[in-house]
Amino acid sequence: xxxIVGLFLKDxxxxxxxxxxxxxxxVTMSDRGPDSAGVAIYxxxxxxxxxxxxxxxxxxxxxxxxxxxxxxxxxEDRAADVAGDNGPATRVGxxxxxxxxxxxxxxxxxxxxxxxxxxxxxxxGIHIMSDGAAIEIYKEVGLPGTVADRFGLPTMAGSHxxxxxxxxxxxxxxxxxxxxxxxxxDQCLVHNGSLSNHNRLRRRLRREGMTFESENxxxxxxxxxxxxxxxxxxxxxxxxxxxxxxDGFYTFVxxxxxxxxxxxxxxACKPAVLAETDAYVAFGSEYRALVDLPGIDRAxxxxxxxxxxxxxxx
Amino acid sequence: METIDLAAMxxxxxxxxxxxxxxxxxRRHWDVVNPRxxxxxxxxxxxxxxxxxxxSTGYYCxxxxxxxxxxxxxxxxxGVAENMMSGKVVVEGDASQxxxxxxxxxxxxxxxxxxxxxxxxMKGIDIVVHGNVGHMSAFMAQAGTLVIAGDAGDxxxxxxxxxxxxxxxxxxxxxxxxxxxxxxxxHRALLAERLEQAGLDxxxxxxxxxxxARKLYNFDVDNAGAY
Numbered sequence: 001x002x003x004i005v006g007l008f009l010k011d012x013x014x015x016x017x018x019x020x021x022x023x024x025x026x027v028t029m030s031d032r033g034p035d036s037a038g039v040a041i042y043x044x045x046x047x048x049x050x051x052x053x054x055x056x057x058x059x060x061x062x063x064x065x066x067x068x069x070x071x072x073x074x075x076e077d078r079a080a081d082v083a084g085d086n087g088p089a090t091r092v093g094x095x096x097x098x099x100x101x102x103x104x105x106x107x108x109x110x111x112x113x114x115x116x117x118x119x120x121x122x123x124x125g126i127h128i129m130s131d132g133a134a135i136e137i138y139k140e141v142g143l144p145g146t147v148a149d150r151f152g153l154p155t156m157a158g159s160h161x162x163x164x165x166x167x168x169x170x171x172x173x174x175x176x177x178x179x180x181x182x183x184x185x186d187q188c189l190v191h192n193g194s195l196s197n198h199n200r201l202r203r204r205l206r207r208e209g210m211t212f213e214s215e216n217x218x219x220x221x222x223x224x225x226x227x228x229x230x231x232x233x234x235x236x237x238x239x240x241x242x243x244x245x246x247d248g249f250y251t252f253v254x255x256x257x258x259x260x261x262x263x264x265x266x267x268a269c270k271p272a273v274l275a276e277t278d279a280y281v282a283f284g285s286e287y288r289a290l291v292d293l294p295g296i297d298r299a300x301x302x303x304x305x306x307x308x309x310x311x312x313x314x
Numbered sequence: 315m316e317t318i319d320l321a322a323m324x325x326x327x328x329x330x331x332x333x334x335x336x337x338x339x340x341r342r343h344w345d346v347v348n349p350r351x352x353x354x355x356x357x358x359x360x361x362x363x364x365x366x367x368x369x370s371t372g373y374y375c376x377x378x379x380x381x382x383x384x385x386x387x388x389x390x391x392x393g394v395a396e397n398m399m400s401g402k403v404v405v406e407g408d409a410s411q412x413x414x415x416x417x418x419x420x421x422x423x424x425x426x427x428x429x430x431x432x433x434x435x436m437k438g439i440d441i442v443v444h445g446n447v448g449h450m451s452a453f454m455a456q457a458g459t460l461v462i463a464g465d466a467g468d469x470x471x472x473x474x475x476x477x478x479x480x481x482x483x484x485x486x487x488x489x490x491x492x493x494x495x496x497x498x499x500x501h502r503a504l505l506a507e508r509l510e511q512a513g514l515d516x517x518x519x520x521x522x523x524x525x526x527a528r529k530l531y532n533f534d535v536d537n538a539g540a541y
Contacts, residue, residue, distance in 0.1 A: 268448075268449075271410065286372050287351035288350055288352065288372055291351055301389065302408070
């Protein structure tokens with residue numbers, strides 16, 4: 001089954017309530033997906049800085065000293081990049097903000113790729129959940145309400161967010177099997193349904209150089225979109241071609257730095273409801289996920305058409 | 315008029331109360347408030363009572379209905395009035411997929427649009443949609459009528475048996491074995507009756523009729539290679 005919720009705010013005065021509203025929506029979808037939950041939150045960004053969200057099963061040891069170790073590694077890399085400079089490496093300024101099993105690392109925007117390369121050497125046990133100027137991804141095994149409380153989701157602010165409650169069908173109940181999946185810088189994907197050609201597509205994408213952390217079908221969908229966008233497609237174009245290349249049942253909700261999109265497969269048996277007011281666009285697998293949103297009684301509420309890409313930007 | 319606050323009393327209380335009504339009851343008028351998208355609201359009723367659900371509901375609203383008249387003032391989720399036997403269900407808003415699925419009898423009126431698979435495997439129910447229907451509507455429809463005042467999506471009436479479909483707007487495509495059929499006076503009379511029952515102000519002569527070509531009823535040796 002699985003449940004999806006999404007909230008894209010047009011009215012900036014609601015941004016401080018994003019986490020509270022999204023938590024309510026997510027918890028309502030618990031009986032569609034009680035085994036794991038996750039959210040992508042597009043929060044504050046800082047000029048010239050990028051955020052990497054990382055996760056570990058041993059956060060006490062993995063996160064201890066990580067900011068300093070990554071700072072040192074990035075400083076070395078930067079010094080090595082400057083030809084002939086053999087002087088002492090200066091710090092680049094990495095900071096870490098821990099949140100339960102996750103932590104958000106702030107790094108210079110130009111050194112995200114270096115940081116992604118260095119992190120597995122520094123801490124082999126951590127997983128990189130996302131990178132980007134605004135995005136943070138948190139996901140864990142457990143009831144959606146429990147997961148939301150662990151990460152303090154109700155107190156989070158932001159411009160938009162996407163949440164997922166999982167009832168596993170295609171792969172094991174693990175943190176890596178939970179959604180959202182990162183599809184690139186500041187991009188993420190959640191999915192309700194099952195892709196039936198994910199094994200073959202994973203093999204094809206591996207030959208193209210993509211890497212995978214799980215046997216999950218959604219991860220393949222996310223990697224497919226990343227792969228298409230690496231080759232110059234826009235997110236909208238990547239979603240359009242996914243209708244041809246992905247086989248199975250799916251409702252996708254995607255997030256970008258300033259955008260929010262929805263796509264259902266042509267058969268459209270996975271439920272989806274959209275609501276729009278002057279203040280927001282909201283998505284729910286079911287209408288009951290939306291009933292506590294402000295002004296929902298006056299919202300335009302409709303079911304997205306099959307095989308049609310919906311997209312909103314700020 | 316009796317009112318049940320679903321948010322306060324809970325779904326089991328609501329359905330138990332409505333299901334326990336005797337066919338001869340004089341408690342005939344019921345209001346259900348705060349449905350908040352709940353599933354299985356007012357299902358399995360078997361008395362000729364009138365129930366108004368004020369708001370929108372989730373899956374399977376008014377399923378398995380017998381004799382009752384159930385009106386939903388908002389929109390409904392998948393499978394509204396599924397397997398209805400008799401009575402009447404009116405949706406003021408839109409209906410999600412599989413509206414009236416497998417229904418044996420009664421009348422389902424959707425005043426907005428219905429999504430995909432409206433009337434899938436219908437077995438005698440009459441469905442009148444004021445707006446449009448999505449793809450695969452009347453899939454394997456066996457008996458009854460599906461009246462669509464708006465447009466129909468892809469593969470209308472795929473693998474249809476003896477149900478009749480009337481469409482006023484466009485049809486994006488017909489499913490296997492579904493064809494346009496002539497509208498004779500008896501069909502026009504049937505349609506006029508359904509339109510009146512559904513409170514739809516439309517002229518029967520503006521509708522086309524679709525039904526089964528009956529080519530899939532029997533094994534055809536010329537198609538052996540396709541099986």
